[in-house]
Amino acid sequence: MSAPKPRPARPGEAFFSEPLPATDDAGLVFIGRLRSPFAEFDGCPKNRRAALEAGGGGSVEIDRPWREALAGLSVGDHVFCLSWLHGARRDLALQKPRHAETARGTFSLRSPARPNPIGLHLARIIALDPEAGILRLDAIDVVDGTPLLDIKPYFASVDRPAED
């Protein structure tokens, strides 16, 4: 699946003062992909709550070399899926979400556009077939085919503010 085309910059948005460096500091391997009911970025839910409301669930497909590492995950567990948001701009310092009045800094937003476009998606495992490399999820807020980087178990003791 090819990467979606990056969106145009909007009026009021600002670029970083320097371009992305020409050489990478570190390299990633895609270990699988996220499957969702959302073929296009337009219409794709922008967060977990919207994805749950949209329904249709989602899944993780892990490629063969990495499947053994699924041992220890169980149905009902919550996990963080880390994705590579392959159609995202990497050059915006200030962004103006469509619903917003003013532009805000990229690091105060969950927009996919960021210097390292890594998506962070909490999801609950509703079915699991480690040999086939499939995790069915309750919901996922990405375009179908988005590359997967990592799966991490969620732990309330460390992943939630104490007062939350």
Add this chain to the structure above:
Amino acid sequence: MSAPKPRPARPGEAFFSEPLPATDDAGLVFIGRLRSPFAEFDGCPKNRRAALEAGGGGSVEIDRPWREALAGLSVGDHVFCLSWLHGARRDLALQKPRHAETARGTFSLRSPARPNPIGLHLARIIALDPEAGILRLDAIDVVDGTPLLDIKPYFASVDRPAED
């Protein structure tokens, strides 16, 4: 700061059936670094709870080109810091944490050793100087100097299980 030396594999641990691909699927840029009281991996807290107990706080240093993107963050906010765990092994499918009796799959653990060693660290901002690119944090569970990839705001509405 140079990367820590990867730890040796332990008895009971298993490697992935194939080596990491020779070519990267995507590239990362380091946008700054995390500063902590922990100079060495031995003795570094392994999660947020342990880092809070250890005390000493921590901070984020954002390099100049990326600082404008801090606009909109405030003291008291919780954020996720994403790091590149530069001293971590990338070849372990099953791991045996030192306190564990049996080995478990990498994706069921929060160990730094994983195919894409991206660290996910919740922290609270306790002071903020966007022009200097400094965020002081209540605690951080990484070795001093660990490269920074991203900062994302924490939202209880999407980052926490509903029943949590």
